[in-house]
Amino acid sequence: MTEPVIPEGILTLDRSGAVSLSEQIYRGIREAVRAGLLRSGARLPSTRRLATMLAVARNTVNTAYELLQAEGVITVRTGAAPRVTEGLVLEGKGPVRTETAGGPELSCRGKLLSASMRGEGWASKHGALQPGSPALDCFPFEEWARYLRRAARLERSSDLHYQNFCGLEDLKCQLARHLAAERGVRAEPEQILITSSTQANLTLLTQILTDPGDTVWLEEPGYLGAKTAFYGAGLTIRPLPTDGEGADVLRMTRDNLPPRLIYVTPSHHYPLGARMSLSRRLALLEAASDAGAVILEDDYDSEFLFEGRPVAALHGLADAEQVIYLGTFAKSLLPGLRIAYCVVPPALVAPVSGTMRNTGAAASVQVQAALARFMESGAYLKHLRQIRQIYRTRGNLLFEMLTQRLGNRVEVTQPTGNVQLAVRFREPVDDIGLALAMQARGFAVSPLSSCYLGQEKRSGLIIGFAGATETQIEQGVATLGDLLGCSMPTA
Amino acid sequence: MTEPVIPEGILTLDRSGAVSLSEQIYRGIREAVRAGLLRSGARLPSTRRLATMLAVARNTVNTAYELLQAEGVITVRTGAAPRVTEGLVLEGKGPVRTETAGGPELSCRGKLLSASMRGEGWASKHGALQPGSPALDCFPFEEWARYLRRAARLERSSDLHYQNFCGLEDLKCQLARHLAAERGVRAEPEQILITSSTQANLTLLTQILTDPGDTVWLEEPGYLGAKTAFYGAGLTIRPLPTDGEGADVLRMTRDNLPPRLIYVTPSHHYPLGARMSLSRRLALLEAASDAGAVILEDDYDSEFLFEGRPVAALHGLADAEQVIYLGTFAKSLLPGLRIAYCVVPPALVAPVSGTMRNTGAAASVQVQAALARFMESGAYLKHLRQIRQIYRTRGNLLFEMLTQRLGNRVEVTQPTGNVQLAVRFREPVDDIGLALAMQARGFAVSPLSSCYLGQEKRSGLIIGFAGATETQIEQGVATLGDLLGCSMPTA
Numbered sequence: 001m002t003e004p005v006i007p008e009g010i011l012t013l014d015r016s017g018a019v020s021l022s023e024q025i026y027r028g029i030r031e032a033v034r035a036g037l038l039r040s041g042a043r044l045p046s047t048r049r050l051a052t053m054l055a056v057a058r059n060t061v062n063t064a065y066e067l068l069q070a071e072g073v074i075t076v077r078t079g080a081a082p083r084v085t086e087g088l089v090l091e092g093k094g095p096v097r098t099e100t101a102g103g104p105e106l107s108c109r110g111k112l113l114s115a116s117m118r119g120e121g122w123a124s125k126h127g128a129l130q131p132g133s134p135a136l137d138c139f140p141f142e143e144w145a146r147y148l149r150r151a152a153r154l155e156r157s158s159d160l161h162y163q164n165f166c167g168l169e170d171l172k173c174q175l176a177r178h179l180a181a182e183r184g185v186r187a188e189p190e191q192i193l194i195t196s197s198t199q200a201n202l203t204l205l206t207q208i209l210t211d212p213g214d215t216v217w218l219e220e221p222g223y224l225g226a227k228t229a230f231y232g233a234g235l236t237i238r239p240l241p242t243d244g245e246g247a248d249v250l251r252m253t254r255d256n257l258p259p260r261l262i263y264v265t266p267s268h269h270y271p272l273g274a275r276m277s278l279s280r281r282l283a284l285l286e287a288a289s290d291a292g293a294v295i296l297e298d299d300y301d302s303e304f305l306f307e308g309r310p311v312a313a314l315h316g317l318a319d320a321e322q323v324i325y326l327g328t329f330a331k332s333l334l335p336g337l338r339i340a341y342c343v344v345p346p347a348l349v350a351p352v353s354g355t356m357r358n359t360g361a362a363a364s365v366q367v368q369a370a371l372a373r374f375m376e377s378g379a380y381l382k383h384l385r386q387i388r389q390i391y392r393t394r395g396n397l398l399f400e401m402l403t404q405r406l407g408n409r410v411e412v413t414q415p416t417g418n419v420q421l422a423v424r425f426r427e428p429v430d431d432i433g434l435a436l437a438m439q440a441r442g443f444a445v446s447p448l449s450s451c452y453l454g455q456e457k458r459s460g461l462i463i464g465f466a467g468a469t470e471t472q473i474e475q476g477v478a479t480l481g482d483l484l485g486c487s488m489p490t491a
Numbered sequence: 492m493t494e495p496v497i498p499e500g501i502l503t504l505d506r507s508g509a510v511s512l513s514e515q516i517y518r519g520i521r522e523a524v525r526a527g528l529l530r531s532g533a534r535l536p537s538t539r540r541l542a543t544m545l546a547v548a549r550n551t552v553n554t555a556y557e558l559l560q561a562e563g564v565i566t567v568r569t570g571a572a573p574r575v576t577e578g579l580v581l582e583g584k585g586p587v588r589t590e591t592a593g594g595p596e597l598s599c600r601g602k603l604l605s606a607s608m609r610g611e612g613w614a615s616k617h618g619a620l621q622p623g624s625p626a627l628d629c630f631p632f633e634e635w636a637r638y639l640r641r642a643a644r645l646e647r648s649s650d651l652h653y654q655n656f657c658g659l660e661d662l663k664c665q666l667a668r669h670l671a672a673e674r675g676v677r678a679e680p681e682q683i684l685i686t687s688s689t690q691a692n693l694t695l696l697t698q699i700l701t702d703p704g705d706t707v708w709l710e711e712p713g714y715l716g717a718k719t720a721f722y723g724a725g726l727t728i729r730p731l732p733t734d735g736e737g738a739d740v741l742r743m744t745r746d747n748l749p750p751r752l753i754y755v756t757p758s759h760h761y762p763l764g765a766r767m768s769l770s771r772r773l774a775l776l777e778a779a780s781d782a783g784a785v786i787l788e789d790d791y792d793s794e795f796l797f798e799g800r801p802v803a804a805l806h807g808l809a810d811a812e813q814v815i816y817l818g819t820f821a822k823s824l825l826p827g828l829r830i831a832y833c834v835v836p837p838a839l840v841a842p843v844s845g846t847m848r849n850t851g852a853a854a855s856v857q858v859q860a861a862l863a864r865f866m867e868s869g870a871y872l873k874h875l876r877q878i879r880q881i882y883r884t885r886g887n888l889l890f891e892m893l894t895q896r897l898g899n900r901v902e903v904t905q906p907t908g909n910v911q912l913a914v915r916f917r918e919p920v921d922d923i924g925l926a927l928a929m930q931a932r933g934f935a936v937s938p939l940s941s942c943y944l945g946q947e948k949r950s951g952l953i954i955g956f957a958g959a960t961e962t963q964i965e966q967g968v969a970t971l972g973d974l975l976g977c978s979m980p981t982a
Contacts, residue, residue, distance in 0.1 A: 035702040103812045103838020104785045107751075110699035113849060114842035126649035133652050141644055148857065149640035153632055158617035160827035161624050184514075196687065199851025208601035228849045245563070260598070277563040278521065294595045311562050321594040336651035336856030347594025354605040358719045360690025364855040365827030366639065 025064035035108040117228040121432035127444030131420040151370035166353040167194025174375040184312030196338040202229035221451035246276030249287040258291035305417040306392040321345040401477040419466035431459040516555035608719040612923035618935030622911040642861035657844040658685025665866040675803030687829040693720035712942035737767030740778040749782035796908040797883040892968040910957035922950040
């Protein structure tokens with residue numbers, strides 16, 4: 001039986017003393033029930049468990065549960081887990097809203113959507129060695145600017161009006177060709193929808209395919225952006241174990257909460273880098289098929305395999321209706337272009353496009369038109385070839401420096417691609433404190449431990465190399481060595 | 492030892508060049524393993540042997556084998572035959588691609604989000620006289636393209652990375668100045684958030700401020716885009732009566748479902764055009780305050796008052812926490828830029844920005860940078876002055892033609908601004924049928940009746956004039972006259 005989950009954001013406690021903690025817990029749970037985030041019959045944590053989770057006295061939770069029970073919102077039986085009362089309908093009384101310091105109150109949904117999942121230790125400003133960032137110093141600004149100008153001059157079609165919220169036909173055609181040739185993704189252009197970011201892809205697809213309380217499987221450790229989208233959609237997130245062969249669905253215990261979505265990064269597991277083996281891919285497809293789940297394949301860095309040919313995407317192996325493929329130009333060109341895309345099954349084209357129109361998520365038409373020409377002319381492939389070499393050099397340098405300087409303290413493998421790598425510490429280290437210390441010195445590295453959902457976390461750092469100069473890499477590793485050597489923080 | 496056998500059929504090569512030969516060999520063997528035709532541990536031909544069998548270059552087979560090895564499908568040891576990897580678990584049964592009839596199911600939330608609220612009679616393609624569309628023929632494409640190129644060349648800051656999801660500081664400063672001068676909206680730049688469309692504004696704010704089942708008041712008749720966003724968020728929508736003085740909250744019956752949001756278009760009621768009177772504005776603010784509701788002020792067309800100075804926005808009258816102001820560049824420049832904005836109270840800046848980051852809704856950084864310079868240089872105000880004159884001429888022509896040709900059949904007032912006008916029929920007319928008939932003749936006008944929530948609907952048409960040439964206006968009105976005269980459809 002799985003651990004009952006209370007969406008975190010609804011129980012973010014204000015410890016200023018303005019409202020009692022038990023009152024806040026009472027309101028939070030009642031509101032979650034009202035908003036459908038906790039369903040009729042759903043199990044709640046025991047008072048002991050919730051008290052631990054929230055770091056409050058057990059009596060505080062008791063008081064809140066007693067209030068909820070008195071109101072009939074929850075049912076508590078001795079020896080059994082408390083549950084949301086079956087068949088409960090909360091209406092007419094209006095929402096329970098917490099008092100805030102002034103200004104409009106967020107809804108329950110708003111609290112989930114706006115909550116930060118990054119936790120402490122993630123840089124709030126851009127800095128050297130930042131994970132996920134491409135190299136601005138390799139971007140062909142002059143050439144791209146000419147493409148953009150030409151597109152802005154020449155594109156005068158009705159696509160500039162409101163009709164086209166799901167992407168320019170022309171760019172879709174270029175992408176269909178590119179994905180077939182480079183990734184083994186076979187799709188008609190109309191199956192490709194142009195969005196503004198991977199995060200927008202995740203939000204869009206999660207909202208369309210799940211309801212609050214549904215289950216999603218997410219690699220452990222896994223991508224925080226995905227966790228953010230799933231959490232924002234009110235989902236129950238279950239960690240999917242990974243190892244050197246990638247995600248392993250056979251290690252998931254089956255229960256009565258089959259996943260609606262399974263999020264994976266088969267080409268290059270985020271953040272540790274494993275490539276998913278064929279047997280794992282097949283097992284994944286079968287598990288998804290059994291559960292009636294959709295697989296979200298985030299192929300976030302497929303453009304950057306340094307040696308040889310990349311393995312084809314999972315998408316090409318799968319039943320056409322089972323896998324949604326996610327890609328982005330944020331790493332191969334610039335995050336600031338705000339162009340990403342997803343490849344959906346034919347049956348989802350109409351509802352996803354409809355949702356894009358209704359929610360107004362759309363990318364600049366002129367940027368899309370310029371990008372279509374940039375791909376068509378071969379300039380995109382040329383740029384990829386160039387940065388692949390540069391990223392390889394930078395990745396290798398970072399790997400060598402880390403091995404030289406910290407060899408016996410860290411596990412790190414030579415990067416085979418991507419724009420970042422993860423180092424794992426052999427001894428437990430307070431990686432959040434370490435990341436903050438690095439950031440204070442100008443290096444925007446991220447703590448590995450925050451990518452874990454469960455209690456068993458490895459400590460380490462995620463370090464970006466694509467955008468880093470030789471000097472930045474040398475200084476960053478030297479700083480890391482000093483911090484670890486002089487006053488090694490322990491967990 | 493028997494000769495290793497590759498099942499016939501799986502390696503029948505297509506030599507047309509559409510897919511590389513090594514790719515075909517790779518796929519064929521992978522598929523054979525998956526389908527159980529090549530068992531775990533089975534020997535494969537040497538590269539030399541297979542190359543001879545298939546009459547291809549040995550390197551072609553090498554490439555295929557390397558891919559299979561990289562994926563873990565086969566094991567190659569020096570001096571021994573390649574084999575299908577021992578212990579490889581292959582669970583999939585059917586063919587790699589099966590067509591399924593249905594595809595993934597939408598969630599309840601997905602059904603709401605993707606539903607079309609437009610109903611019958613709205614054009615699905617762009618056409619002449621389309622409401623809401625600006626004039627492409629007045630857009631300074633050459634000048635704008637130069638701004639875009641310059642911004643793409645010069646903007647190389649960390650804003651091009653992931654940090655900035657809620658808008659460029661520079662554009663926010665320009666907008667703060669513009670809104671203060673032109674609309675009486677006083678706000679710090681950080682209160683202004685840059686989105687990709689009004690629809691994105693509505694979705695974002697509705698999701699943050701309401702939970703499913705909450706109540707929103709929407710003008711009757713009202714803006715379908717707002718209805719779409721509210722419906723998508725699972726809200727109860729109540730019609731807010733309007734007349735020649737705009738929305739009238741005093742005619743709402745108070746009950747135990749106070750609104751969380753009130754959506755209004757005070758400057759120019761959509762679609763009928765009334766300007767909300769001061770007394771109505773004050774009553775609205777009071778009602779919102781009593782209910783603890785947030786007002787969404789959609790100032791969608793404030794740039795286009797043809798005569799005199801526009802009335803200041805409601806925002807300037809209000810308590811800073813009570814009104815959220817929505818604006819867009821879709822009508823003053825181009826919908827395809829995908830730039831709109833909202834001005835939120837200080838208390839909402841953090842949660843709205845957080846949600847924008849988490850949901851990945853963001854506008855192109857380069858387009859934002861170009862727009863900031865376009866505003867700073869005065870080019871934007873110059874453009875507004877020019878199109879205001881052109882739109883006035885076009886609006887007046889449409890009004891005159893309608894009056895001349897259909898005078899006694901329609902109610903229509905001379906446009907005082909905006910990019911479209913609404914005609915109301917004095918007798919009931921099947922305006923959906925009429926709109927469809929117009930569309931069949933190339934005119935993308937919309938039926939007025941579909942803008943009503945309640946049963947009491949006025950029939951009419953919403954006709955765009957901003958983007959219409961003199962000829963299009965004349966022909967459109969003539970066609971409308973013919974349709975009404977020859978075979979007047981009755982409701």
